[in-house]
Amino acid sequence: MKKYAVFGNPIAQSLSPTIHTMFAKSCGIELEYTKILAPVDGFAASLESFFEDGGVGCNVTMPFKEEAFSLADYRNAAADMAKAANTLKRDESGTLHAYNTDGIGLVTDLTAKGAKLDRANVLLLGAGGAAKGVVQPLLEAGVKTLHILNRTLSKAQVIEKDSGSDRVVAITAESLAPDYEVVINSTSASLQGTLPEVPVSVFKHCNIAYDMVYGSEPTVFMEFAKEHGATAQVDGLGMLVQQAAAAFTIWTGKQPETQDVEHYLRELKKTS
Structure with a gap:
């Protein structure tokens, strides 16, 4: 049975084992997926132990x-852009491949939700890792167009430059x-029950207001988006499921069922 895991600190709250176990069942395969609490200063050693113990x-x-990202021998374009990876795979030759599947998870979920x-003209709030x-x-x-609105303009300008695309533009509230x-909220403001700095005008013609938090x-x-005119409002739970599905496909070559997983997690959230 092939071994997979999720590394983090903290990690107890992770839904990844539940998600990937359901994916495996939908694809008719068996796998072992565990949570690994790595020391803050010991990730590389923990990762190496995992692979030496048969991790895939x-x-x-x-x-x-x-x-x-820094440990990998190969990185996909999204990981290169983010300078961060959420998915790793070691091939038979020992080459470590790094991927960032967050973006494809977002795009897949947005499309599934009707975007x-x-x-399209898209506004991205925040200029952090997400x-x-x-x-x-x-x-x-x-x-x-992909406009980036952030409290600190210079951080958005770094993303604009790194993107290498004239479609990506760092803007101020005055140049919306x-x-x-x-409209996509990539900030963590919702975790604190607060709003990112966003003018109400951006929601007037907005079809989907998307919050990566769930x-x-x-x-x-x-x-807030609903109150000010956004037609639909979506949280980031579907993105969590879809980015996990992209990782699952990278590892196994199989496309898992996602709709039932998202529905199960939503019901789980209601009772937790």
Whole structure:
């Protein structure tokens, strides 16, 4: 039985074992998937022990995503853009491959929820690691413009420069476009029950307001977007499932069922 894991610190809250066990069942395969609490200063050693013990692939969460990226021999474009990886795979030759599947998870979930990204004007709130991880897949999805609004303009400008695309533009609140079809909150504000700095005008023509944070109830950002005109409001639970599905496919070559998994997790959240 092939071994997989998720590394993090803390890690007890991770839903990854549940998700990947359900994926494996939907694909008719058996695997072992565990949580590994790695010491903050001991991720590399823990990772090596995992692979030496027969590990094939793993997910990586905070605070190890940047270190996972730096340890890899190969990185995909999204990982290169983010300078962080959430998925690792070691092949038979010992080469360590790093991927960032957050962006493809976001794009897949947005599409599943009805967003039309091709030729869309998109506003991305925040310029941290979560934002960096989704820029490349959004560009590949064909967005017309990707404006980045962040409290510190210089951080958004770094992403603009690193993207290598004239479709990515760091902006201020004074230079917002007249309309955005999709508004994405990549900040962690909702975790504290607060709002990112966002003018109400961006929701006037918004088809989908997307918060990468998720919980048992709609987030503050989702409620705010609804109040000010966004047609639909979506949280990030589907993104969690879809980024995990992308990792599962990288490891196994199989496309797992995701809808039932998301539904199960939503019900689980209601009772937890």
